Amino acid sequence: MRRDDHGQPFYAAVLEGACRLAIDGEAEIVLTAGDFVLIPAASAFAASSLVAPSAGRAPPVKVGPGVFRLGPPEMPPDLRMLVGNCTFASDDVDLLLSLLPRFVHVRGVGRLAMLLGLVNEESRAHRPGREVVLARLLEVLLIEALRSTTGPTAPSGLLRGLADERLAAALRRMHERPTVPWMVAALAREAGLSRSTFFERFRREVGVAPMAYLLAWRIALAKDLLGREGAGVAEVAERVGYGCASTFSTAFARYVGRPPIHYAREQRAQPRSPAPLNV
Known part of the structure:
Protein backbone atom coordinates (compact mmCIF):
# COMPACT_ATOMS: atom_id res chain seq x y z
CA MET A 1 0.00 0.00 0.00
CA SER A 148 5.92 10.88 23.87
CA THR A 149 8.14 12.86 21.50
CA THR A 150 9.64 14.86 24.37
CA GLY A 151 12.97 14.03 25.96
CA PRO A 152 16.66 14.26 25.04
CA THR A 153 16.38 11.73 22.20
CA ALA A 154 13.34 13.39 20.57
CA PRO A 155 13.74 15.42 17.36
CA SER A 156 14.06 19.18 17.82
CA GLY A 157 10.80 21.13 17.89
CA LEU A 158 8.38 23.03 20.08
CA LEU A 159 7.49 19.97 22.21
CA ARG A 160 11.13 19.31 23.00
CA GLY A 161 11.59 22.99 23.86
CA LEU A 162 8.60 22.95 26.21
CA ALA A 163 10.01 19.84 27.89
CA ASP A 164 13.10 21.89 28.84
CA GLU A 165 12.18 23.71 32.06
CA ARG A 166 14.47 26.69 31.34
CA LEU A 167 13.42 27.14 27.71
CA ALA A 168 9.76 26.60 28.56
CA ALA A 169 9.85 29.71 30.76
CA ALA A 170 11.06 31.84 27.85
CA LEU A 171 8.59 30.26 25.43
CA ARG A 172 5.71 30.97 27.78
CA ARG A 173 6.74 34.61 28.05
CA MET A 174 6.82 34.99 24.27
CA HIS A 175 3.39 33.37 23.99
CA GLU A 176 1.83 35.38 26.82
CA ARG A 177 3.41 38.78 26.05
CA PRO A 178 4.15 39.07 22.32
CA THR A 179 3.99 42.89 22.45
CA VAL A 180 7.09 43.11 24.66
CA PRO A 181 10.15 44.17 22.61
CA TRP A 182 11.98 40.96 23.47
CA MET A 183 15.69 40.59 22.82
CA VAL A 184 17.78 37.46 23.28
CA ALA A 185 19.33 38.82 26.48
CA ALA A 186 15.91 39.44 28.08
CA LEU A 187 14.65 35.99 27.11
CA ALA A 188 17.85 34.46 28.47
CA ARG A 189 17.15 36.14 31.82
CA GLU A 190 13.64 34.64 31.82
CA ALA A 191 15.25 31.24 31.30
CA GLY A 192 17.92 31.84 33.93
CA LEU A 193 20.72 31.27 31.42
CA SER A 194 23.54 33.27 29.91
CA ARG A 195 22.80 34.85 26.54
CA SER A 196 25.08 32.52 24.56
CA THR A 197 23.97 29.38 26.40
CA PHE A 198 20.30 30.28 25.94
CA PHE A 199 20.71 31.02 22.23
CA GLU A 200 22.50 27.76 21.45
CA ARG A 201 20.21 25.68 23.67
CA PHE A 202 17.07 27.21 22.15
CA ARG A 203 18.26 26.67 18.60
CA ARG A 204 19.27 23.07 19.37
CA GLU A 205 16.07 22.09 21.20
CA VAL A 206 13.44 24.07 19.28
CA GLY A 207 15.15 23.92 15.89
CA VAL A 208 15.09 27.69 15.17
CA ALA A 209 16.74 30.75 16.70
CA PRO A 210 14.78 32.62 19.44
CA MET A 211 14.10 35.73 17.34
CA ALA A 212 13.01 33.59 14.36
CA TYR A 213 10.55 31.77 16.62
CA LEU A 214 9.25 35.05 18.03
CA LEU A 215 8.72 36.42 14.52
CA ALA A 216 6.83 33.29 13.48
CA TRP A 217 4.65 33.51 16.60
CA ARG A 218 3.83 37.18 16.03
CA ILE A 219 2.96 36.54 12.39
CA ALA A 220 0.76 33.60 13.42
CA LEU A 221 -1.12 35.85 15.86
CA ALA A 222 -1.41 38.58 13.22
CA LYS A 223 -2.84 36.16 10.68
CA ASP A 224 -5.45 35.04 13.18
CA LEU A 225 -6.41 38.63 14.03
CA LEU A 226 -6.58 39.71 10.39
CA GLY A 227 -8.78 36.78 9.46
CA ARG A 228 -11.11 36.64 12.43
CA GLU A 229 -11.70 40.04 13.92
CA GLY A 230 -11.71 42.51 11.05
CA ALA A 231 -9.09 44.63 12.82
CA GLY A 232 -7.14 47.23 10.85
CA VAL A 233 -3.49 46.79 10.00
CA ALA A 234 -2.35 49.45 12.49
CA GLU A 235 -4.31 47.83 15.34
CA VAL A 236 -3.00 44.35 14.52
CA ALA A 237 0.56 45.70 14.31
CA GLU A 238 0.25 47.11 17.83
CA ARG A 239 -1.31 43.95 19.24
CA VAL A 240 1.54 41.74 18.02
CA GLY A 241 4.41 43.96 19.09
CA TYR A 242 5.17 46.34 16.22
CA GLY A 243 5.54 50.07 16.85
CA CYS A 244 4.26 51.16 13.44
CA ALA A 245 2.05 49.72 10.71
CA SER A 246 4.65 50.10 7.95
CA THR A 247 7.28 48.05 9.80
CA PHE A 248 4.69 45.36 10.50
CA SER A 249 3.46 45.35 6.88
CA THR A 250 7.02 44.91 5.59
CA ALA A 251 7.72 42.04 7.99
CA PHE A 252 4.37 40.38 7.27
CA ALA A 253 4.76 40.63 3.48
CA ARG A 254 8.30 39.25 3.63
CA TYR A 255 7.18 36.30 5.78
CA VAL A 256 3.79 35.49 4.22
CA GLY A 257 4.39 36.62 0.65
CA ARG A 258 1.69 39.29 0.44
CA PRO A 259 0.72 42.44 2.36
CA PRO A 260 -1.52 42.06 5.43
CA ILE A 261 -4.40 43.94 3.83
CA HIS A 262 -4.48 41.47 0.93
CA TYR A 263 -4.23 38.53 3.31
CA ALA A 264 -7.12 39.89 5.39
CA ARG A 265 -9.40 40.23 2.36
CA GLU A 266 -8.66 36.66 1.28
CA GLN A 267 -9.31 35.21 4.72
CA ARG A 268 -12.54 37.09 5.36
CA ALA A 269 -13.91 35.79 2.08
CA GLN A 270 -13.42 32.18 3.22
CA PRO A 271 -15.49 30.19 5.77
CA ARG A 272 -13.51 29.30 8.89
CA SER A 273 -13.76 26.26 11.14
CA PRO A 274 -14.10 26.99 14.86
CA ALA A 275 -12.35 23.77 15.89
CA PRO A 276 -8.57 23.80 16.48
CA LEU A 277 -8.20 20.15 15.42
CA ASN A 278 -10.56 17.90 13.49
CA VAL A 279 -9.93 14.15 13.62
Missing part, protein backbone atom coordinates in the same frame (compact mmCIF):
# COMPACT_ATOMS: atom_id res chain seq x y z
CA ARG A 2 1.59 3.28 -1.09
CA ARG A 3 0.50 6.87 -0.57
CA ASP A 4 2.07 9.76 -2.46
CA ASP A 5 -0.21 12.74 -1.74
CA HIS A 6 1.00 15.43 0.64
CA GLY A 7 -0.73 17.92 2.91
CA GLN A 8 -2.94 15.92 5.28
CA PRO A 9 -1.30 14.53 8.42
CA PHE A 10 -1.59 10.74 8.53
CA TYR A 11 -1.68 8.42 11.53
CA ALA A 12 -1.75 4.65 11.98
CA ALA A 13 -2.12 2.40 15.00
CA VAL A 14 -1.29 -1.31 14.79
CA LEU A 15 -3.99 -3.29 16.56
CA GLU A 16 -2.84 -6.81 15.61
CA GLY A 17 0.03 -8.29 13.61
CA ALA A 18 2.98 -6.41 12.07
CA CYS A 19 4.08 -4.66 8.88
CA ARG A 20 6.95 -2.74 7.32
CA LEU A 21 6.71 1.03 6.93
CA ALA A 22 8.96 2.89 4.52
CA ILE A 23 8.77 6.71 4.68
CA ASP A 24 10.59 8.53 1.91
CA GLY A 25 13.90 9.82 3.22
CA GLU A 26 13.80 7.68 6.38
CA ALA A 27 15.07 4.23 7.33
CA GLU A 28 12.48 1.44 7.02
CA ILE A 29 10.87 0.41 10.31
CA VAL A 30 8.79 -2.58 11.40
CA LEU A 31 5.55 -1.79 13.20
CA THR A 32 4.09 -4.29 15.64
CA ALA A 33 0.93 -4.49 17.76
CA GLY A 34 0.68 -1.46 20.05
CA ASP A 35 2.78 0.82 17.83
CA PHE A 36 1.54 4.26 16.81
CA VAL A 37 2.83 6.39 13.93
CA LEU A 38 2.02 10.00 13.09
CA ILE A 39 3.32 11.65 9.92
CA PRO A 40 2.43 15.36 10.37
CA ALA A 41 3.38 16.48 6.86
CA ALA A 42 2.11 13.31 5.14
CA SER A 43 5.32 12.49 3.28
CA ALA A 44 5.11 9.73 0.69
CA PHE A 45 5.27 6.32 2.34
CA ALA A 46 4.56 2.64 1.74
CA ALA A 47 3.35 -0.12 4.05
CA SER A 48 3.91 -3.79 3.21
CA SER A 49 3.28 -7.18 4.75
CA LEU A 50 6.04 -9.15 6.47
CA VAL A 51 4.92 -12.27 4.63
CA ALA A 52 5.63 -12.90 0.95
CA PRO A 53 3.39 -10.67 -1.21
CA SER A 54 0.90 -12.31 -3.55
CA ALA A 55 1.00 -11.87 -7.32
CA GLY A 56 -0.81 -8.72 -8.39
CA ARG A 57 -2.30 -6.02 -6.21
CA ALA A 58 -6.03 -6.29 -5.53
CA PRO A 59 -7.92 -3.08 -4.69
CA PRO A 60 -9.22 -2.63 -1.12
CA VAL A 61 -12.57 -4.29 -0.48
CA LYS A 62 -15.04 -2.61 1.85
CA VAL A 63 -16.25 -5.07 4.48
CA GLY A 64 -18.05 -2.67 6.84
CA PRO A 65 -18.51 1.00 7.72
CA GLY A 66 -15.01 2.49 7.45
CA VAL A 67 -13.46 -1.01 7.32
CA PHE A 68 -11.47 -2.21 4.31
CA ARG A 69 -9.60 -5.39 3.53
CA LEU A 70 -6.44 -5.55 1.43
CA GLY A 71 -4.95 -8.68 -0.02
CA PRO A 72 -6.25 -12.07 -1.21
CA PRO A 73 -9.65 -12.83 0.38
CA GLU A 74 -8.76 -16.50 0.82
CA MET A 75 -5.76 -15.69 3.06
CA PRO A 76 -6.18 -15.07 6.81
CA PRO A 77 -5.31 -11.46 7.71
CA ASP A 78 -1.86 -10.92 9.22
CA LEU A 79 -2.42 -7.28 10.18
CA ARG A 80 -5.17 -5.05 11.57
CA MET A 81 -4.53 -1.30 11.58
CA LEU A 82 -6.48 1.81 12.41
CA VAL A 83 -5.52 4.55 9.94
CA GLY A 84 -6.77 8.05 9.34
CA ASN A 85 -6.10 11.65 8.35
CA CYS A 86 -6.07 14.79 10.50
CA THR A 87 -6.90 18.31 9.43
CA PHE A 88 -5.27 21.18 11.28
CA ALA A 89 -7.86 23.97 11.31
CA SER A 90 -5.26 26.72 11.27
CA ASP A 91 -3.96 29.23 8.77
CA ASP A 92 -0.47 28.76 10.15
CA VAL A 93 0.01 25.07 9.49
CA ASP A 94 3.54 25.70 8.18
CA LEU A 95 4.59 27.02 11.59
CA LEU A 96 3.04 24.04 13.35
CA LEU A 97 4.58 21.49 11.00
CA SER A 98 8.01 23.12 11.19
CA LEU A 99 7.98 22.61 14.96
CA LEU A 100 6.80 18.98 14.90
CA PRO A 101 9.01 15.96 14.17
CA ARG A 102 8.95 14.71 10.57
CA PHE A 103 7.31 11.57 11.91
CA VAL A 104 6.42 10.20 15.33
CA HIS A 105 6.84 6.52 16.17
CA VAL A 106 5.72 5.48 19.64
CA ARG A 107 6.40 2.00 21.03
CA GLY A 108 6.18 0.50 24.48
CA VAL A 109 4.24 3.33 26.16
CA GLY A 110 1.76 1.87 28.65
CA ARG A 111 -0.81 4.68 28.46
CA LEU A 112 -0.75 4.57 24.68
CA ALA A 113 -1.17 0.80 24.65
CA MET A 114 -4.17 1.16 26.96
CA LEU A 115 -5.72 3.73 24.63
CA LEU A 116 -5.09 1.51 21.61
CA GLY A 117 -6.84 -1.31 23.45
CA LEU A 118 -9.88 0.92 24.02
CA VAL A 119 -9.85 2.05 20.37
CA ASN A 120 -9.63 -1.58 19.22
CA GLU A 121 -12.52 -2.61 21.48
CA GLU A 122 -14.70 0.34 20.48
CA SER A 123 -13.99 -0.09 16.76
CA ARG A 124 -15.17 -3.73 16.90
CA ALA A 125 -18.34 -2.95 18.83
CA HIS A 126 -21.52 -1.40 17.48
CA ARG A 127 -22.74 0.31 20.60
CA PRO A 128 -24.66 3.60 20.63
CA GLY A 129 -22.36 6.61 20.37
CA ARG A 130 -19.54 4.57 18.80
CA GLU A 131 -18.35 7.33 16.44
CA VAL A 132 -18.34 9.99 19.17
CA VAL A 133 -16.38 7.77 21.56
CA LEU A 134 -13.86 6.85 18.85
CA ALA A 135 -13.36 10.52 17.92
CA ARG A 136 -12.57 11.43 21.55
CA LEU A 137 -10.28 8.44 22.02
CA LEU A 138 -8.37 9.37 18.87
CA GLU A 139 -7.93 12.94 20.07
CA VAL A 140 -6.41 11.68 23.33
CA LEU A 141 -4.32 9.18 21.36
CA LEU A 142 -2.79 11.95 19.26
CA ILE A 143 -2.04 14.04 22.36
CA GLU A 144 -0.34 11.11 24.09
CA ALA A 145 1.69 10.37 20.95
CA LEU A 146 2.94 13.97 20.79
CA ARG A 147 3.72 13.89 24.51
Whole structure:
Protein backbone atom coordinates (compact mmCIF):
# COMPACT_ATOMS: atom_id res chain seq x y z
CA MET A 1 0.00 0.00 0.00
CA ARG A 2 1.59 3.28 -1.09
CA ARG A 3 0.50 6.87 -0.57
CA ASP A 4 2.07 9.76 -2.46
CA ASP A 5 -0.21 12.74 -1.74
CA HIS A 6 1.00 15.43 0.64
CA GLY A 7 -0.73 17.92 2.91
CA GLN A 8 -2.94 15.92 5.28
CA PRO A 9 -1.30 14.53 8.42
CA PHE A 10 -1.59 10.74 8.53
CA TYR A 11 -1.68 8.42 11.53
CA ALA A 12 -1.75 4.65 11.98
CA ALA A 13 -2.12 2.40 15.00
CA VAL A 14 -1.29 -1.31 14.79
CA LEU A 15 -3.99 -3.29 16.56
CA GLU A 16 -2.84 -6.81 15.61
CA GLY A 17 0.03 -8.29 13.61
CA ALA A 18 2.98 -6.41 12.07
CA CYS A 19 4.08 -4.66 8.88
CA ARG A 20 6.95 -2.74 7.32
CA LEU A 21 6.71 1.03 6.93
CA ALA A 22 8.96 2.89 4.52
CA ILE A 23 8.77 6.71 4.68
CA ASP A 24 10.59 8.53 1.91
CA GLY A 25 13.90 9.82 3.22
CA GLU A 26 13.80 7.68 6.38
CA ALA A 27 15.07 4.23 7.33
CA GLU A 28 12.48 1.44 7.02
CA ILE A 29 10.87 0.41 10.31
CA VAL A 30 8.79 -2.58 11.40
CA LEU A 31 5.55 -1.79 13.20
CA THR A 32 4.09 -4.29 15.64
CA ALA A 33 0.93 -4.49 17.76
CA GLY A 34 0.68 -1.46 20.05
CA ASP A 35 2.78 0.82 17.83
CA PHE A 36 1.54 4.26 16.81
CA VAL A 37 2.83 6.39 13.93
CA LEU A 38 2.02 10.00 13.09
CA ILE A 39 3.32 11.65 9.92
CA PRO A 40 2.43 15.36 10.37
CA ALA A 41 3.38 16.48 6.86
CA ALA A 42 2.11 13.31 5.14
CA SER A 43 5.32 12.49 3.28
CA ALA A 44 5.11 9.73 0.69
CA PHE A 45 5.27 6.32 2.34
CA ALA A 46 4.56 2.64 1.74
CA ALA A 47 3.35 -0.12 4.05
CA SER A 48 3.91 -3.79 3.21
CA SER A 49 3.28 -7.18 4.75
CA LEU A 50 6.04 -9.15 6.47
CA VAL A 51 4.92 -12.27 4.63
CA ALA A 52 5.63 -12.90 0.95
CA PRO A 53 3.39 -10.67 -1.21
CA SER A 54 0.90 -12.31 -3.55
CA ALA A 55 1.00 -11.87 -7.32
CA GLY A 56 -0.81 -8.72 -8.39
CA ARG A 57 -2.30 -6.02 -6.21
CA ALA A 58 -6.03 -6.29 -5.53
CA PRO A 59 -7.92 -3.08 -4.69
CA PRO A 60 -9.22 -2.63 -1.12
CA VAL A 61 -12.57 -4.29 -0.48
CA LYS A 62 -15.04 -2.61 1.85
CA VAL A 63 -16.25 -5.07 4.48
CA GLY A 64 -18.05 -2.67 6.84
CA PRO A 65 -18.51 1.00 7.72
CA GLY A 66 -15.01 2.49 7.45
CA VAL A 67 -13.46 -1.01 7.32
CA PHE A 68 -11.47 -2.21 4.31
CA ARG A 69 -9.60 -5.39 3.53
CA LEU A 70 -6.44 -5.55 1.43
CA GLY A 71 -4.95 -8.68 -0.02
CA PRO A 72 -6.25 -12.07 -1.21
CA PRO A 73 -9.65 -12.83 0.38
CA GLU A 74 -8.76 -16.50 0.82
CA MET A 75 -5.76 -15.69 3.06
CA PRO A 76 -6.18 -15.07 6.81
CA PRO A 77 -5.31 -11.46 7.71
CA ASP A 78 -1.86 -10.92 9.22
CA LEU A 79 -2.42 -7.28 10.18
CA ARG A 80 -5.17 -5.05 11.57
CA MET A 81 -4.53 -1.30 11.58
CA LEU A 82 -6.48 1.81 12.41
CA VAL A 83 -5.52 4.55 9.94
CA GLY A 84 -6.77 8.05 9.34
CA ASN A 85 -6.10 11.65 8.35
CA CYS A 86 -6.07 14.79 10.50
CA THR A 87 -6.90 18.31 9.43
CA PHE A 88 -5.27 21.18 11.28
CA ALA A 89 -7.86 23.97 11.31
CA SER A 90 -5.26 26.72 11.27
CA ASP A 91 -3.96 29.23 8.77
CA ASP A 92 -0.47 28.76 10.15
CA VAL A 93 0.01 25.07 9.49
CA ASP A 94 3.54 25.70 8.18
CA LEU A 95 4.59 27.02 11.59
CA LEU A 96 3.04 24.04 13.35
CA LEU A 97 4.58 21.49 11.00
CA SER A 98 8.01 23.12 11.19
CA LEU A 99 7.98 22.61 14.96
CA LEU A 100 6.80 18.98 14.90
CA PRO A 101 9.01 15.96 14.17
CA ARG A 102 8.95 14.71 10.57
CA PHE A 103 7.31 11.57 11.91
CA VAL A 104 6.42 10.20 15.33
CA HIS A 105 6.84 6.52 16.17
CA VAL A 106 5.72 5.48 19.64
CA ARG A 107 6.40 2.00 21.03
CA GLY A 108 6.18 0.50 24.48
CA VAL A 109 4.24 3.33 26.16
CA GLY A 110 1.76 1.87 28.65
CA ARG A 111 -0.81 4.68 28.46
CA LEU A 112 -0.75 4.57 24.68
CA ALA A 113 -1.17 0.80 24.65
CA MET A 114 -4.17 1.16 26.96
CA LEU A 115 -5.72 3.73 24.63
CA LEU A 116 -5.09 1.51 21.61
CA GLY A 117 -6.84 -1.31 23.45
CA LEU A 118 -9.88 0.92 24.02
CA VAL A 119 -9.85 2.05 20.37
CA ASN A 120 -9.63 -1.58 19.22
CA GLU A 121 -12.52 -2.61 21.48
CA GLU A 122 -14.70 0.34 20.48
CA SER A 123 -13.99 -0.09 16.76
CA ARG A 124 -15.17 -3.73 16.90
CA ALA A 125 -18.34 -2.95 18.83
CA HIS A 126 -21.52 -1.40 17.48
CA ARG A 127 -22.74 0.31 20.60
CA PRO A 128 -24.66 3.60 20.63
CA GLY A 129 -22.36 6.61 20.37
CA ARG A 130 -19.54 4.57 18.80
CA GLU A 131 -18.35 7.33 16.44
CA VAL A 132 -18.34 9.99 19.17
CA VAL A 133 -16.38 7.77 21.56
CA LEU A 134 -13.86 6.85 18.85
CA ALA A 135 -13.36 10.52 17.92
CA ARG A 136 -12.57 11.43 21.55
CA LEU A 137 -10.28 8.44 22.02
CA LEU A 138 -8.37 9.37 18.87
CA GLU A 139 -7.93 12.94 20.07
CA VAL A 140 -6.41 11.68 23.33
CA LEU A 141 -4.32 9.18 21.36
CA LEU A 142 -2.79 11.95 19.26
CA ILE A 143 -2.04 14.04 22.36
CA GLU A 144 -0.34 11.11 24.09
CA ALA A 145 1.69 10.37 20.95
CA LEU A 146 2.94 13.97 20.79
CA ARG A 147 3.72 13.89 24.51
CA SER A 148 5.92 10.88 23.87
CA THR A 149 8.14 12.86 21.50
CA THR A 150 9.64 14.86 24.37
CA GLY A 151 12.97 14.03 25.96
CA PRO A 152 16.66 14.26 25.04
CA THR A 153 16.38 11.73 22.20
CA ALA A 154 13.34 13.39 20.57
CA PRO A 155 13.74 15.42 17.36
CA SER A 156 14.06 19.18 17.82
CA GLY A 157 10.80 21.13 17.89
CA LEU A 158 8.38 23.03 20.08
CA LEU A 159 7.49 19.97 22.21
CA ARG A 160 11.13 19.31 23.00
CA GLY A 161 11.59 22.99 23.86
CA LEU A 162 8.60 22.95 26.21
CA ALA A 163 10.01 19.84 27.89
CA ASP A 164 13.10 21.89 28.84
CA GLU A 165 12.18 23.71 32.06
CA ARG A 166 14.47 26.69 31.34
CA LEU A 167 13.42 27.14 27.71
CA ALA A 168 9.76 26.60 28.56
CA ALA A 169 9.85 29.71 30.76
CA ALA A 170 11.06 31.84 27.85
CA LEU A 171 8.59 30.26 25.43
CA ARG A 172 5.71 30.97 27.78
CA ARG A 173 6.74 34.61 28.05
CA MET A 174 6.82 34.99 24.27
CA HIS A 175 3.39 33.37 23.99
CA GLU A 176 1.83 35.38 26.82
CA ARG A 177 3.41 38.78 26.05
CA PRO A 178 4.15 39.07 22.32
CA THR A 179 3.99 42.89 22.45
CA VAL A 180 7.09 43.11 24.66
CA PRO A 181 10.15 44.17 22.61
CA TRP A 182 11.98 40.96 23.47
CA MET A 183 15.69 40.59 22.82
CA VAL A 184 17.78 37.46 23.28
CA ALA A 185 19.33 38.82 26.48
CA ALA A 186 15.91 39.44 28.08
CA LEU A 187 14.65 35.99 27.11
CA ALA A 188 17.85 34.46 28.47
CA ARG A 189 17.15 36.14 31.82
CA GLU A 190 13.64 34.64 31.82
CA ALA A 191 15.25 31.24 31.30
CA GLY A 192 17.92 31.84 33.93
CA LEU A 193 20.72 31.27 31.42
CA SER A 194 23.54 33.27 29.91
CA ARG A 195 22.80 34.85 26.54
CA SER A 196 25.08 32.52 24.56
CA THR A 197 23.97 29.38 26.40
CA PHE A 198 20.30 30.28 25.94
CA PHE A 199 20.71 31.02 22.23
CA GLU A 200 22.50 27.76 21.45
CA ARG A 201 20.21 25.68 23.67
CA PHE A 202 17.07 27.21 22.15
CA ARG A 203 18.26 26.67 18.60
CA ARG A 204 19.27 23.07 19.37
CA GLU A 205 16.07 22.09 21.20
CA VAL A 206 13.44 24.07 19.28
CA GLY A 207 15.15 23.92 15.89
CA VAL A 208 15.09 27.69 15.17
CA ALA A 209 16.74 30.75 16.70
CA PRO A 210 14.78 32.62 19.44
CA MET A 211 14.10 35.73 17.34
CA ALA A 212 13.01 33.59 14.36
CA TYR A 213 10.55 31.77 16.62
CA LEU A 214 9.25 35.05 18.03
CA LEU A 215 8.72 36.42 14.52
CA ALA A 216 6.83 33.29 13.48
CA TRP A 217 4.65 33.51 16.60
CA ARG A 218 3.83 37.18 16.03
CA ILE A 219 2.96 36.54 12.39
CA ALA A 220 0.76 33.60 13.42
CA LEU A 221 -1.12 35.85 15.86
CA ALA A 222 -1.41 38.58 13.22
CA LYS A 223 -2.84 36.16 10.68
CA ASP A 224 -5.45 35.04 13.18
CA LEU A 225 -6.41 38.63 14.03
CA LEU A 226 -6.58 39.71 10.39
CA GLY A 227 -8.78 36.78 9.46
CA ARG A 228 -11.11 36.64 12.43
CA GLU A 229 -11.70 40.04 13.92
CA GLY A 230 -11.71 42.51 11.05
CA ALA A 231 -9.09 44.63 12.82
CA GLY A 232 -7.14 47.23 10.85
CA VAL A 233 -3.49 46.79 10.00
CA ALA A 234 -2.35 49.45 12.49
CA GLU A 235 -4.31 47.83 15.34
CA VAL A 236 -3.00 44.35 14.52
CA ALA A 237 0.56 45.70 14.31
CA GLU A 238 0.25 47.11 17.83
CA ARG A 239 -1.31 43.95 19.24
CA VAL A 240 1.54 41.74 18.02
CA GLY A 241 4.41 43.96 19.09
CA TYR A 242 5.17 46.34 16.22
CA GLY A 243 5.54 50.07 16.85
CA CYS A 244 4.26 51.16 13.44
CA ALA A 245 2.05 49.72 10.71
CA SER A 246 4.65 50.10 7.95
CA THR A 247 7.28 48.05 9.80
CA PHE A 248 4.69 45.36 10.50
CA SER A 249 3.46 45.35 6.88
CA THR A 250 7.02 44.91 5.59
CA ALA A 251 7.72 42.04 7.99
CA PHE A 252 4.37 40.38 7.27
CA ALA A 253 4.76 40.63 3.48
CA ARG A 254 8.30 39.25 3.63
CA TYR A 255 7.18 36.30 5.78
CA VAL A 256 3.79 35.49 4.22
CA GLY A 257 4.39 36.62 0.65
CA ARG A 258 1.69 39.29 0.44
CA PRO A 259 0.72 42.44 2.36
CA PRO A 260 -1.52 42.06 5.43
CA ILE A 261 -4.40 43.94 3.83
CA HIS A 262 -4.48 41.47 0.93
CA TYR A 263 -4.23 38.53 3.31
CA ALA A 264 -7.12 39.89 5.39
CA ARG A 265 -9.40 40.23 2.36
CA GLU A 266 -8.66 36.66 1.28
CA GLN A 267 -9.31 35.21 4.72
CA ARG A 268 -12.54 37.09 5.36
CA ALA A 269 -13.91 35.79 2.08
CA GLN A 270 -13.42 32.18 3.22
CA PRO A 271 -15.49 30.19 5.77
CA ARG A 272 -13.51 29.30 8.89
CA SER A 273 -13.76 26.26 11.14
CA PRO A 274 -14.10 26.99 14.86
CA ALA A 275 -12.35 23.77 15.89
CA PRO A 276 -8.57 23.80 16.48
CA LEU A 277 -8.20 20.15 15.42
CA ASN A 278 -10.56 17.90 13.49
CA VAL A 279 -9.93 14.15 13.62
